[in-house]
Amino acid sequence: EPEVTQTPSHQVTQMGQEVILRCVPISNHLYFYWYRQILGQKVEFLVSFYNNEISEKSEIFDDQFSVERPDGSNFTLKIRSTKLEDSAMYFCASSTINRGQGFQETQYFGPGTRLLVL
Amino acid sequence: DQQVKQNSPSLSVQEGRISILNCDYTNSMFDYFLWYKKYPAEGPTFLISISSIKDKNEDGRFTVFLNKSAKHLSLHIVPSQPGDSAVYFCAALEVAGNKLTFGGGTRVLVKP
Numbered sequence: 488e489p490e491v492t493q494t495p496s497h498q499v500t501q502m503g504q505e506v507i508l509r510c511v512p513i514s515n516h517l518y519f520y521w522y523r524q525i526l527g528q529k530v531e532f533l534v535s536f537y538n539n540e541i542s543e544k545s546e547i548f549d550d551q552f553s554v555e556r557p558d559g560s561n562f563t564l565k566i567r568s569t570k571l572e573d574s575a576m577y578f579c580a581s582s583t584i585n586r587g588q589g590f591q592e593t594q595y596f597g598p599g600t601r602l603l604v605l
Numbered sequence: 606d607q608q609v610k611q612n613s614p615s616l617s618v619q620e621g622r623i624s625i626l627n628c629d630y631t632n633s634m635f636d637y638f639l640w641y642k643k644y645p646a647e648g649p650t651f652l653i654s655i656s657s658i659k660d661k662n663e664d665g666r667f668t669v670f671l672n673k674s675a676k677h678l679s680l681h682i683v684p685s686q687p688g689d690s691a692v693y694f695c696a697a698l699e700v701a702g703n704k705l706t707f708g709g710g711t712r713v714l715v716k717p
Contacts, residue, residue: 491648518703530649530694530707543704578648582703592698593639594705596648 489513491597493579499603500569508564508600510579519562520580520594521554523547530578536562569604576601608632609697611708619716624682626711628695631676635697639705640669640680643692652693653680685715 492511500506512519521533534544536554553565562581566573580594610629618624628638636657641649655662655669655678662669668681682689695708 493648520703520705522705529709530696530705532704532706535703543702545704580648580705592637592703593651593654595651596641598646598648 489515491579491581491595493577493597493600495600496598497601497603499605502571502604503568506566506569506602508566508577508579508602510562510564510597511560512562512579512581513595514560516581516583516595518542518582518592518594519554519556520582521564522578522580522596523575524578524599525572525575533564566602569602571604574602574604608635609695609706609708611693611695611711613711614709615712615714617714617716618685620687621684624680624685624689624713624715626680626682626693626695626713628678628680628708629676630678630697632697632699632706633676634699634702635706636700637698638669638671638678639696639698640667641694641696642689643694643710649694682713685713687715687717689713690715 494509519536524530532545534548535542551567555563576599578599579597582592582594639654640652642652643649653664653667653669655671671678692710692712694710696705
């Protein structure tokens with residue numbers, strides 16, 4: 488069964504350093520997402536991406552964050568200068584269709600990358 | 606901003622019995638609801654969903670009920686199995702939206 492994969496599974500970094508989290512969405516999916524879960528808190532939406540551009544982003548997704556689809560398979564989240572409060576589990580998700588077209592949608596999640604900022 | 610709430614942080618149930626998980630929402634723009642299951646150190650796994658035009662959707666042991674007037678949905682698992690022990694998240698989508706809004710989760714423990 489196709490699945491979303493993410494690398495690395497764990498990342499430890501120093502405050503102020505740049506990190507890149509990688510995701511390989513399900514191959515026929517067109518919509519890509521990043522979510523995060525700070526320990527003990529809810530899963531929160533960060534950003535959605537379609538057709539090589541951001542379609543929606545949350546207030547969390549500030550100028551320190553960026554996303555990219557550098558090739559036909561990878562989808563990346565970059566945090567330019569990490570802060571202590573960026574420590575969280577980051578989940579990538581993908582889906583096939585656009586709800587704006589009136590269809591139902593299921594987002595499928597990867598296993599996550601645990602980011603620890605020291 | 607608690608648009609999706611799961612008021613029970615945990616639930617313990619005997620194997621073979623029914624598990625009932627509840628979820629309340631406040632945003633009238635939500636029109637599609639999903640339940641995800643999550644094991645430790647894994648990502649959320651999709652379980653079952655329901656559109657706001659329905660009041661029930663069933664898939665094997667899992668049934669989701671939606672009461673739009675009460676802005677309430679529930680997930681029934683019958684019969685519960687030890688492998689169902691996990692954290693269950695309710696999530697919602699707005700009309701024409703792609704951003705999932707999650708509840709805080711309910712940890713289910715199924716005792717053999």
